[in-house]
Amino acid sequence: MQSWAKRIVCAGMAMARAVLGRPAQASIQSAPAFTAKELSALPTSDWITNGGTISNDRYWPLTLINRDKAAGLKAKWRNGMACDA
Numbered sequence: 001m002q003s004w005a006k007r008i009v010c011a012g013m014a015m016a017r018a019v020l021g022r023p024a025q026a027s028i029q030s031a032p033a034f035t036a037k038e039l040s041a042l043p044t045s046d047w048i049t050n051g052g053t054i055s056n057d058r059y060w061p062l063t064l065i066n067r068d069k070a071a072g073l074k075a076k077w078r079n080g081m082a083c084d085a
């Protein structure tokens with residue numbers, strides 16, 4: 001067997017020993033339970049799912065942006081959409 005092949009085999013065997021030789025986890029914690037009302041409500045502080053709601057709306061009430069703050073916003077960059085029509 002060539003030396004590179006032998007190294008690959010040895011590395012694979014070492015990885016297998018490392019994975020199979022690990023002790024089992026003591027316990028797996030269960031996920032927190034949420035009520036149907038909590039799952040269907042729009043988020044107001046923290047998202048309980050990665051999409052905000054179980055419908056994956058990704059909605060967030062913009063309480064930090066209002067008309068007064070938006071009046072002072074300026075564009076930092078633009079992207080032209082060239083069209084050969």
